Amino acid sequence: MKLFGTLLLMVRRSLRQHALSTAVTVASTALAIALVMAVFNVSQQAERSFTAGDLDVEAVLGARGSEVQLVLNSIYHLETSPGNLPWSLYREVAEDPGVRFAIPYAVGDSYRTFRVVGTTTDVFRDLRFGDGSTLAVRRGHQIFDPRNREAVIGSTVAERTGLKRGDSFNPTHGVGVGADGGVVHDERYLVVGVLEPTGTPLDRVLWIPIEGIFRMGGHKLRGTGEEFEAEAGVDIPDEHKEVSAVLLGFRNRSTGFRLSQLINRQGKIATLAYPVQAVMGDIFNKLGWVNRVLEVIAYLVVAVAAGSILASIYNTMNERRREFAILRALGARRSTVFGAIVLEAGAIAGLGSLVGLVVYLAIGMAVAEIVRSRTGVHLNVLAWHPIFVAAPLGMVALGAASGLLPALKAYKTDVAENLVPQS
Amino acid sequence: MALLELRDLKKSYRAPDGTVQVVLDVPEFTLGASEQVAMAGSSGSGKTTLLNAIAGILTPDSGSIRLEGTDLAQLSESQRDALRAATIGYVFQTFNLLQGYTALENVTLGMAFGPGPDRAFASELLARLGLGDRLDYRPRQLSVGQQQRVALARALANRPRLVLADEPTGNLDPVRALEALDMLRELCGEHGAALLLVSHDRSILDRFERVVDLAQINRAAAGAVVAGATVGGNAS
Numbered sequence: 001m002k003l004f005g006t007l008l009l010m011v012r013r014s015l016r017q018h019a020l021s022t023a024v025t026v027a028s029t030a031l032a033i034a035l036v037m038a039v040f041n042v043s044q045q046a047e048r049s050f051t052a053g054d055l056d057v058e059a060v061l062g063a064r065g066s067e068v069q070l071v072l073n074s075i076y077h078l079e080t081s082p083g084n085l086p087w088s089l090y091r092e093v094a095e096d097p098g099v100r101f102a103i104p105y106a107v108g109d110s111y112r113t114f115r116v117v118g119t120t121t122d123v124f125r126d127l128r129f130g131d132g133s134t135l136a137v138r139r140g141h142q143i144f145d146p147r148n149r150e151a152v153i154g155s156t157v158a159e160r161t162g163l164k165r166g167d168s169f170n171p172t173h174g175v176g177v178g179a180d181g182g183v184v185h186d187e188r189y190l191v192v193g194v195l196e197p198t199g200t201p202l203d204r205v206l207w208i209p210i211e212g213i214f215r216m217g218g219h220k221l222r223g224t225g226e227e228f229e230a231e232a233g234v235d236i237p238d239e240h241k242e243v244s245a246v247l248l249g250f251r252n253r254s255t256g257f258r259l260s261q262l263i264n265r266q267g268k269i270a271t272l273a274y275p276v277q278a279v280m281g282d283i284f285n286k287l288g289w290v291n292r293v294l295e296v297i298a299y300l301v302v303a304v305a306a307g308s309i310l311a312s313i314y315n316t317m318n319e320r321r322r323e324f325a326i327l328r329a330l331g332a333r334r335s336t337v338f339g340a341i342v343l344e345a346g347a348i349a350g351l352g353s354l355v356g357l358v359v360y361l362a363i364g365m366a367v368a369e370i371v372r373s374r375t376g377v378h379l380n381v382l383a384w385h386p387i388f389v390a391a392p393l394g395m396v397a398l399g400a401a402s403g404l405l406p407a408l409k410a411y412k413t414d415v416a417e418n419l420v421p422q423s
Numbered sequence: 424m425a426l427l428e429l430r431d432l433k434k435s436y437r438a439p440d441g442t443v444q445v446v447l448d449v450p451e452f453t454l455g456a457s458e459q460v461a462m463a464g465s466s467g468s469g470k471t472t473l474l475n476a477i478a479g480i481l482t483p484d485s486g487s488i489r490l491e492g493t494d495l496a497q498l499s500e501s502q503r504d505a506l507r508a509a510t511i512g513y514v515f516q517t518f519n520l521l522q523g524y525t526a527l528e529n530v531t532l533g534m535a536f537g538p539g540p541d542r543a544f545a546s547e548l549l550a551r552l553g554l555g556d557r558l559d560y561r562p563r564q565l566s567v568g569q570q571q572r573v574a575l576a577r578a579l580a581n582r583p584r585l586v587l588a589d590e591p592t593g594n595l596d597p598v599r600a601l602e603a604l605d606m607l608r609e610l611c612g613e614h615g616a617a618l619l620l621v622s623h624d625r626s627i628l629d630r631f632e633r634v635v636d637l638a639q640i641n642r643a644a645a646g647a648v649v650a651g652a653t654v655g656g657n658a659s
Contacts, residue, residue: 006535013523326519329480330577331508331536333501415480416472419519 003336010327011344014320021312022348025305029352029399032305033391034359036298040387041360042367043291045379050076051280054200054378056128059256059274061085061093061102061246061263067273068283074105074245075276076201076375077115080175081107085270086223087241093248098255101126104243106213109171109185114157116171116206118213121146127247129198141165141193146209152193154203156376167191169206173218186217201376214241248272302395309348310402313341317409324410325418334411341407342400349399353392424492426585426617427454427477432486433643434472446472447483448643452635456584459608459618461628464637468644470621473637474587477619478511479503491584508537512578512616514607516590518570520562526573527558533577541580548576552606568599575603579610586611588620592627604630 015022055075062070063083072079087104094102103126106118124135124143137143137152144150153163163169168190172182189208197203214221214230221228221240228240250256256274263272273279324337364381371379434447446469454460464470475481477488479495488495490510495503507513520529530545549558552572554565562570571591578586591607592600604620604627611618620627621637628634638644 002535002539006532006540009524009528009532013521013528017523322519323521326521327532327536328504329478329507329513329515329519330533331504333504333536335501336536416475419475419480419515420517 007336007340007343010340011347014316014340014344015347018312018316021315022351025308025312025348026352026355028308029305029349029395030355030359032298032301033353033356033395034363035301036391037356037360037385037387038363038367039291039294039298040391041383041385042364042379042381043294044385045381045383046371046377047281047284049377049379051277051284054129054198055202056132056249057247057276058250059248059259059272060276061090061248061270061272062244064269064271067271067279070245070271070273071276071279073107074247076377077117077204078375081244082271084222084242084244085246087238087243088223089270090243090246091238093246093259096255096259098251098258100249100251101247103127103247104210105245105247106210106242107175107244108213108219109173109216110175110182111157111169111171111206112161114154114161114204114206115175116151116208116213118208118210120210123207124152126249127202129200129202133198135198135202136196137193138165138196143193144207144209145192146211148209149187149189149212150192150208151189152195152207153191154195154205154207154376155197156203156373157206158194160373163191163194165191165194171206171208171216173216183218187212187215199376199378204376210243211236248274302398305352305395306349306398306402309345309399310405312348313345313403314406314409317406320410321413321418324413325415328413328415329419337413338407338411341410342403345403345406346396346400349396350392352399353395356395357388357392425453425489426456426458426491427452427619428487428489429453429477430487430489432473432476432483432488434469434476434481434483435643445643447476447641449473449486449641452640454585454617454619457612457615457617458633459611459631460620461631461634462619462621462637463623463628463634464621464641464644465623468637469641470637471589473641474513474589474619474621477585478513478587479507504536509581510584512581512583512586514574514578514586514588514591516593518562518574518594520570520573520577522562525559525561526554526565526569526576529562529573530577530580534580537581545576545580548580548610549573551610552576567594568603571595571599571603572606575607575610579614579616582614583616586616586618588618590622590624591620592622592624597626600624600627601630 057075060070060074063085065082069079069082073081090104093099103119103123107115109116121143128134144152158164168188170188171185173185174182213219214236221242223240223242230236260272260274263270327337368379368381371377429449429452432447432449435443435445438444462470472481476483498506524532526549527545530549531540531542534540546558549555552575554569554572557565557569588607592603595603622628
C-alpha cells in the first residue's frame with residue numbers, strides 16, 4: 001500500500017511536470033471516449049426512440065407508395081405526403097370491428113415550418129403516448145370546435161413561435177415553408193389550446209379541424225377523381241373528401257395482418273404501413289452499415305489516442321533517465337519504475353475517460369436537442385448502456401498497454417551511467 | 424565485525440578504442456560500524472565506481488563486498504535494491520534531487536523504498552538542517568547550500584547503517600562546504616551511521632581522523648590496461 005502511494009505520487013508529479021503534453025493527450029483520449037460512447041449509445045437511443053414508438057400507433061394507412069415515407073410523414077411529420085386516400089376507405093377501415101381507433105390526417109399546410117394537421121377530435125381521445133397518456137391541453141385551455149376555425153398547438157410550436165391561447169395565425173400553403181415564403185392562406189385560426197409537452201413529434205404540430213383543410217382557399221378535393229372545391233356554408237359530400245393518412249390502432253394483431261393482406265396484397269390504391277415499429281426498424285437495418293463504419297472510425301480514434309499516450313510518455317523518456325537513475329539509487333526496483341510508467345499511462349487514459357464522459361454528455365445533449373427540435377423525438381442520452389463502463393475500462397487497459405514500451409525503456413535505465421548530469 | 428569489507432574487488436570497463444581499462448583493483452578495505460573515513464582520490468581514480476559498487480548499483484567483475492556480513496555478490500539485483508534502500512544513504516556531488524518534488528517529498532521518497540515514508544521524521548530532519556520553513560519548496564526554489572542539506576536529509580532519512588558521500592561539498596563554497604561537512608558528520612554520529620566520504624579537497628580531508636588514499640588501496644588507480652579482462656560500461 002505504501003508503495004502504491006509512492007507510485008501515485010510519482011505519477012502525479014510526472015503529469016504535472018509534463019502538463020502540456022498531458023493535457024493534449026487527455027484531450028485526445030477524451031474525444032476518443034466521447035466518440036465511442038456517442039456512436040454506441042446515441043445511435044442505440046435514436047433507434048430505440050424511432051422504433052420503440054412513444055406513440056401508441058400500430059399502423060398508418062396512406063396512399064399507395066412507400067411505407068417509410070408514409071410513417072415519416074404521418075408519425076414524425078418529416079418528408080412529404082405520398083398522396084391522398086378517398087374518405088370512404090378511411091370510413092371503411094374505421095368501422096372494421098378489429099380497429100380500436102382510426103384518426104384521419106389531412107396535411108399540406110404549415111405555419112413557420114411547423115406542420116398544420118387537419119384531424120378530428122378523436123385525436124385527443126384516442127391517441128396515446130408514453131405510458132398511455134392522452135393529449136391534454138393546459139389548464140383553462142380547450143380543444144378545437146370542429147365547426148370553427150380553431151386550433152390546438154403543440155408545446156414546441158408554442159415555445160418556438162410564441163403563439164399562445166387567444167392568438168391567431170394564417171396557415172401557409174405547403175410544408176416546411178418558412179414565415180417569409182409560400183402562399184399564406186386567408187383563413188385565420190384562433191389558438192384555443194396549447195398541449196402539455198409529450199416528448200414526441202406531436203409537440204411540433206398545429207391541430208385544426210379536418211374540415212378546415214378541406215375548405216382552405218385553393219385546396220382542391222379529388223375524392224371522386226375530379227376536382228371539387230368546397231363552398232362556404234355548404235356541406236361537403238363524403239365522396240369528395242380525402243385524407244392524407246389514417247393512424248390506426250387494433251384490438252388484436254390478427255386485424256393488422258388481415259388488413260395488411262387486404263390492402264397491400266389485394267388492393268391497389270392504398271398502403272398500410274404495419275407494424276410501424278418494423279417499418280422504422282427496417283430503416284435502421286438498412287442504415288446499419290453506417291453505424292458499423294462509425295464504430296470502425298471510433299475504434300481507430302481510440303487507437304490513435306492510445307498511440308498519443310505512448311508517444312507523449314516515450315518522448316519524455318530521455319529527459320527522465322536521470323530521474324529514474326536517482327530513484328533506483330534510492331532503492332527503487334526496476335519493477336517499481338516500470339510500474340510507475342504503466343500506471344502513468346493508465347492514469348492519463350483514466351483522466352481522458354473521465355473528461356470523455358463529460359464531453360459525451362455535452363455532445364449527446366447537443367445531438368438530443370437538435371433531434372428534438374427537428375423531429376420532436378426525445379433521445380435519452382443518459383440512458384444506461386454498457387459502453388459507459390466498457391469504454392473507460394478498455395481505454396485504461398489500452399492506455400496502460402501503450403505505456404509498456406516506455407516502461408521497458410525506463411526499466412532498462414542504467415543507474416550508474418545516468419546519475420551524473422547529462423550535458 | 425566490520426560493517427563493510429572489500430576483498431579482491433575488481434572492476435574494468437571497455438574504453439571507446441576497444442581496450443579494457445581496469446578501474447578498481449582493491450585487495451582489501453574495511454570500515455567499522457559508526458566509523459567515519461575520508462578517502463582521498465583525484466578525478467578519474469575510480470572513487471565513484473567504488474562507491475557505486477559498494478551501494479550495489481554496479482556489480483564488480485570479481486571479489487566480494489560484504490555489508491554487515493552479507494555478500495552483495497550473492498544477492499539478486501532486487502535484493503541489492505532492497506538492501507540499499509534499507510541500509511545505505513547516498514550523497515551525490517550534484518545532489519541529484521528530484522526537480523518536480525518538494526524538499527519534503529524528496530526526503531520521504533527516499534524512505535518509500537526502504538522502511539516507508541515517515542513525514543514526521545523527514546520534517547524533523549529538514550528542520551534540524553535549518554529547512555523547517557522550506558518543506559514545500561522545490562529544489563529550484565532553494566539555494567545550492569539548501570539543496571545540499573535536503574540531499575543530506577534524504578541520505579539519513581532511512582536511518583542507514585552506512586552513508587556514502589561522493590564529493591558532497593564539491594559544489595559549495597569553502598565556508599558552506601565545511602558547514603555541510605560538519606552537519607553530515609554530526610548527523611551520522613547522532614544516528615550511529617558509518618560514513619565513507621570521497622573527496623580531493625584537502626580542507627575536507629583534514630577534518631577526518633582516518634583518511635585513506637585511494638591510490639594506495641586501489642592498485643588500478645593509475646589506470647592499468649589489461650587485455651582480455653571482463654568488461655562493463657564506462658568508467659566514471
